[in-house]
Amino acid sequence: MFPIIIAVVVLVVLGGIWINAYNGEVTRNNAIEKQRSDVHATLGSRYDKVLAFIDAIEGANATVTGYLNIIKDARIAFAEAIDNGELMNADAESDTIDSTFVTLLAYMENNPDSYNTVSLYSGFMSEFSASTNAVLNAIETFNESVESYNNHIQKFPNNMFLGEKEPYTSYSIENYNTTLPTFK
Amino acid sequence: MKRCFNQKSLVLVLCLFISVFLVSCQLDPNPSVIKQTDVFYINDHAGTLMNSTKWTILTYSIELYEDSSEQTYKDLGIDGAQIVVLTYQGNVGDINTTDIFNTWGIGKNNMGLLLVLFYDAELEYHEMVVEIGTKTSEYLSAFTSSNLVDAYFNNPENDLSDIDMRLMKLYFAFVEYFYLNVYNYATYDYQSFIDEYSENQYEYFNPFPSEEQNFFDAIPLWMWIVIIIAIPNTFLTFVFLGKSRFNLSGGGGHSRGYWFKK
Numbered sequence: 159m160f161p162i163i164i165a166v167v168v169l170v171v172l173g174g175i176w177i178n179a180y181n182g183e184v185t186r187n188n189a190i191e192k193q194r195s196d197v198h199a200t201l202g203s204r205y206d207k208v209l210a211f212i213d214a215i216e217g218a219n220a221t222v223t224g225y226l227n228i229i230k231d232a233r234i235a236f237a238e239a240i241d242n243g244e245l246m247n248a249d250a251e252s253d254t255i256d257s258t259f260v261t262l263l264a265y266m267e268n269n270p271d272s273y274n275t276v277s278l279y280s281g282f283m284s285e286f287s288a289s290t291n292a293v294l295n296a297i298e299t300f301n302e303s304v305e306s307y308n309n310h311i312q313k314f315p316n317n318m319f320l321g322e323k324e325p326y327t328s329y330s331i332e333n334y335n336t337t338l339p340t341f342k
Numbered sequence: 343m344k345r346c347f348n349q350k351s352l353v354l355v356l357c358l359f360i361s362v363f364l365v366s367c368q369l370d371p372n373p374s375v376i377k378q379t380d381v382f383y384i385n386d387h388a389g390t391l392m393n394s395t396k397w398t399i400l401t402y403s404i405e406l407y408e409d410s411s412e413q414t415y416k417d418l419g420i421d422g423a424q425i426v427v428l429t430y431q432g433n434v435g436d437i438n439t440t441d442i443f444n445t446w447g448i449g450k451n452n453m454g455l456l457l458v459l460f461y462d463a464e465l466e467y468h469e470m471v472v473e474i475g476t477k478t479s480e481y482l483s484a485f486t487s488s489n490l491v492d493a494y495f496n497n498p499e500n501d502l503s504d505i506d507m508r509l510m511k512l513y514f515a516f517v518e519y520f521y522l523n524v525y526n527y528a529t530y531d532y533q534s535f536i537d538e539y540s541e542n543q544y545e546y547f548n549p550f551p552s553e554e555q556n557f558f559d560a561i562p563l564w565m566w567i568v569i570i571i572a573i574p575n576t577f578l579t580f581v582f583l584g585k586s587r588f589n590l591s592g593g594g595g596h597s598r599g600y601w602f603k604k
Contacts, residue, residue, distance in 0.1 A: 284488030295599025
């Protein structure tokens with residue numbers, strides 16, 4: 159009788175752990191999917207501001223024009239990837255846009271003769287800043303959920319049941335903390 | 343004898359539990375979020391604003407909330423606009439305005455707006471943050487907000503040392519924007535509100551509600567513990583009496599971090 163009771167207790171405990179691990183994984187995964195779409199929405203909004211900035215650049219040299227073309231192409235690819243549900247491709251394109259935009263700004267700041275005028279009005283600067291802050295906020299929320307998910311699937315005893323699940327990768331925020339030049 | 347000992351132990355454990363509970367109530371769970379005042383709409387933590395400025399903001403923020411709570415706007419899901427002003431002695435990075443916005447729940451239906459004025463160690467104004475609620479941002483962009491700050495707060499024709507007047511000019515500009523561009527009022531007599539404020543700027547009205555010393559706020563923590571232990575049945579009465587005062591609160595609004603500094 160005693161071994162049966164032990165076996166039942168062990169089964170109940172294991173069942174409880176499995177249910178907790180499975181439900182916890184589903185809840186965290188759903189939160190990540192929702193927050194990833196929030197990141198893409200705020201990124202899309204921010205890229206509209208990038209394009210507005212690009213439209214304000216006149217008389218750019220070949221180097222600047224090359225950066226602008228990369229950004230415009232990546233913006234189109236980003237929008238298409240979102241429409242097609244190809245989230246990994248969208249993330250790759252967003253990396254291209256952000257890193258190229260930061261490179262472009264650095265180049266323009268170091269080479270002010272490479273363009274004629276940039277109409278960076280105060281309102282535009284605030285709009286771009288606010289859009290960037292919204293992206294950062296969405297990314298921080300996403301990254302917190304990723305950390306929670308990865309901890310959940312990798313910690314004992316959950317890893318006994320969720321070992322085959324792939325951990326998520328956090329977004330990098332290095333491209334969003336760059337201070338924009340003022341072009342005064 | 344044993345029973346008496348058990349009763350003493352029970353009382354001691356109870357005292358310990360209550361002490362831990364009260365001390366934990368005193369701790370700030372998130373140091374980057376400031377506690378809102380009882381009057382919600384005006385939070386002069388830096389202690390820099392005039393009495394008339396605070397009363398004016400409180401009065402017209404309540405009015406905006408009530409005017410925007412009509413059934414027509416409820417049907418559109420844009421009722422309950424709230425404009426909140428906070429002053430803070432420190433730098434922009436010292437506090438998280440998005441967390442403050444979301445903790446306070448500024449604006450019903452996410453129709454909130456938070457203006458934060460930052461002051462340095464000498465209480466000189468140095469910069470401002472404008473945080474726009476999620477639904478509000480569909481009507482009021484950072485671009486427009488920034489232009490309002492430039493036109494009304496940073497206008498070179500202003501007396502730059504008169505922060506109260508500059509704040510009120512900006513505040514009424516935002517209020518006007520809500521009435522005309524969100525709630526489709528035909529007119530808004532901006533100048534009449536500025537004129538009224540100008541007349542009263544140096545008047546002292548009543549003590550501001552959040553500045554009035556509440557009897558229960560003056561009781562130190564150790565006194566609370568003594569009171570609870572001595573007369574346990576009065577505990578709940580004190581708690582409820584202590585809370586029964588002028589109280590305003592947020593509508594549960596949210597910001598997605600759409601803010602800028604000027």
